[in-house]
Amino acid sequence: MKRYLADVAVLARKDLTLELRARDTLPAMLLFVVSALVVFHFALPKHSSDLAAKGLLWVAIVFTALVGLTRAFVAEREQRLIDGLLLAPCDRSAIWLAKSIAVLAFLGVAEIVALPAYALFFSGIGWSTVVAVLLADLGIVTVGTLLSAIAAVSRTRELILPLLFLPLAIPVVIGGVGASVVGSPARYLGFLCLYDVVFAIISWASFEYVVTE
Amino acid sequence: MEGQGQEGQGSGGHVSEGQVGAAGGGAGELLIEARGLGKRYGDKRVLDGLDFEIERGGFMLVTGPNGSGKTTLLRLCAGLAVPTSGELDIRVPRQSVGFAGHEPLVYRELTAIENLDLYGRLYRVPERRERIGMLLERFGLWSARNQRAGSFSRGMQQRLSLCRALLHEPALLVFDEPYSGLDDAGAELLDRELADLRAGATFVVSTHDPARVLPLASTRLAFA
Numbered sequence: 230m231k232r233y234l235a236d237v238a239v240l241a242r243k244d245l246t247l248e249l250r251a252r253d254t255l256p257a258m259l260l261f262v263v264s265a266l267v268v269f270h271f272a273l274p275k276h277s278s279d280l281a282a283k284g285l286l287w288v289a290i291v292f293t294a295l296v297g298l299t300r301a302f303v304a305e306r307e308q309r310l311i312d313g314l315l316l317a318p319c320d321r322s323a324i325w326l327a328k329s330i331a332v333l334a335f336l337g338v339a340e341i342v343a344l345p346a347y348a349l350f351f352s353g354i355g356w357s358t359v360v361a362v363l364l365a366d367l368g369i370v371t372v373g374t375l376l377s378a379i380a381a382v383s384r385t386r387e388l389i390l391p392l393l394f395l396p397l398a399i400p401v402v403i404g405g406v407g408a409s410v411v412g413s414p415a416r417y418l419g420f421l422c423l424y425d426v427v428f429a430i431i432s433w434a435s436f437e438y439v440v441t442e
Numbered sequence: 443m444e445g446q447g448q449e450g451q452g453s454g455g456h457v458s459e460g461q462v463g464a465a466g467g468g469a470g471e472l473l474i475e476a477r478g479l480g481k482r483y484g485d486k487r488v489l490d491g492l493d494f495e496i497e498r499g500g501f502m503l504v505t506g507p508n509g510s511g512k513t514t515l516l517r518l519c520a521g522l523a524v525p526t527s528g529e530l531d532i533r534v535p536r537q538s539v540g541f542a543g544h545e546p547l548v549y550r551e552l553t554a555i556e557n558l559d560l561y562g563r564l565y566r567v568p569e570r571r572e573r574i575g576m577l578l579e580r581f582g583l584w585s586a587r588n589q590r591a592g593s594f595s596r597g598m599q600q601r602l603s604l605c606r607a608l609l610h611e612p613a614l615l616v617f618d619e620p621y622s623g624l625d626d627a628g629a630e631l632l633d634r635e636l637a638d639l640r641a642g643a644t645f646v647v648s649t650h651d652p653a654r655v656l657p658l659a660s661t662r663l664a665f666a
């Protein structure tokens with residue numbers, strides 16, 4: 230277990246270092262989420278319900294995550310660097326976990342900007358929304374990273390990833406919007422927890438088969 | 443490797459296998475054994491019904507024209523692909539395989555030393571820093587150790603790729619066109635490295651310049 234975690238740490242640090250140097254994912258995510266919220270601010274009629282505004286927040290979060298996921302395996306795909314990682318004697322699920330951690334970090338940074346921006350443009354955000362966002366992030370990156378690896382081997386990867394990811398993100402949006410707008414969000418937060426656990430296990434267990442040629 | 447020449451059928455046409463110059467080196471213990479090996483990508487049959495064996499300490503030279511299946515065979519031997527038919531028994535663990543292919547498998551945004559450190563950590567290389575320094579020195583990259591791999595020429599990237607493949611002192615070395623991109627000095631350096639490593643490792647090497655490694659080879663697999 231210690232060795233597994235050490236491999237995950239090495240790989241996650243590599244992904245974060247690559248992003249710090251290349252800066253080709255996080256700026257795109259930040260620009261996208263802020264732009265989306267600005268557009269929604271002007272597109273949504275005045276005196277619209279809080280439900281509609283929260284729904285748009287979740288749309289922005291899901292599509293911002295999609296921007297990050299689209300680029301998650303770019304380095305590994307373009308120069309077949311995934312081969313180098315697959316040859317290494319580490320458990321292959323460590324590659325998935327490290328990549329998920331990196332995408333989670335990028336998404337978290339984007340949301341640190343997005344949530345205050347949402348509060349500025351629309352309305353304040355309660356603790357239940359923050360918790361729902363955190364839980365939703367886990368689900369989004371676990372399933373999204375697996376799907377990104379699947380899409381990476383396809384020639385039509387930019388098309389395949391949204392087609393695979395968005396249907397699976399619907400429960401996240403349902404749980405997130407529900408937790409954000411109801412008085413007692415425990416049921417929706419529990420649903421998001423269940424989603425995270427189920428898809429984390431599936432993704433962790435199936436990653437090796439996805440990347441094996 | 444079997445002493446008798448063998449013949450089989452590959453998708454690219456005739457495949458022949460036979461013993462050549464150098465001694466096998468091993469005591470008859472097989473490291474790789476393939477029986478009826480086949481690989482398809484969708485409807486495309488790349489390899490079909492291939493039989494061969496490599497003894498520990500052997501050196502199999504793989505030759506043939508582009509598209510004949512050399513790279514696919516080497517990816518199978520490295521464990522990067524799984525056969526779609528037949529059997530391929532590779533009797534070394536994954537951490538004992540060193541692979542250098544068409545791509546250098548190094549991150550462009552990381553420096554040479556960071557790339558090797560990444561792989562060194564994943565492979566749990568003992569005395570990692572000393573080993574990395576020694577390889578960079580030996581392959582003429584020490585002065586460029588802190589430069590990003592993306593700024594390297596094709597030849598320097600190939601040298602770095604060879605450092606990566608040799609970092610963990612693998613028992614099985616799988617080299618796909620290792621001379622591509624290397625200048626004369628780099629090619630001579632690789633000649634010396636292969637000769638030095640010949641006694642201690644098993645090789646599967648594909649090349650369009652077979653004369654270069656033929657003196658080292660114990661067996662040749664020729665795709666036609």
